[in-house]
Amino acid sequence: MKIDAAFNAPSAAALLPSKPPAGTAGAGASAPDGSFGAVFASMLQDVNASLRSAEHLSIGALTGDVPLQKAVEAVVSAEQKVQLTTAVRDKIVAAYLDLARMQI
């Protein structure tokens, strides 16, 4: 059942940020096996990688090694990815709560 995967997802995803980010941003943005947990996990990895690269570039911009435009662009795109991820998460949590409140 698909919903089971959704229920299991948060616990699996909570472990992810401690792992090293997988390569470059955008790697494996859509998991082929299609379970929500896997898709969300790869989404989180992607977000984590782009947040790290944004942080790296921001520090580079402060020291003058990286052009300011590049740093700003990285931060903005990371921000958008975070927005998208939280929006998807909120949607799933809302669906879960809807099911939990269902009258039996």
Next chain:
Amino acid sequence: MDALLSASRIAQSGMSVQSERLRVIAENLANANSTGRSSGSDPYARKVISFRAELEEQGGESGIALTDVGRDNSPFRVVHEPGHPAADENGYVKYPNVDPLIELADLREANRSYMANLQMIKNAREAVSALIDLLRTPS
């Protein structure tokens, strides 16, 4: 790659190039009166910047890249100033071929182009945010 994200990345390459252009204009303006050091030597030559469209490997999108910062080959301005340390034996001093008016017009153009690219990024960002907001609206 998402088209809106590519759009803002292309605009970002435009902004980088325009800021290089501003740097070259600043050099030209700052050196508008730099003469040579020894008698009869050439002064600062105006720098000219040129760009090219740069095709990115994956998406086939055209960004922009700096091609070259070259020198303007037009003749130098010659002024009769016998007392100047850089004057040649006839008392003529070569001044740079920089016209501040032209540099200022160029500056304005670079500035406007930068702002246009910035506006592009702003619009792409708004479009993406509005799209994500669709997920947030309670159904």
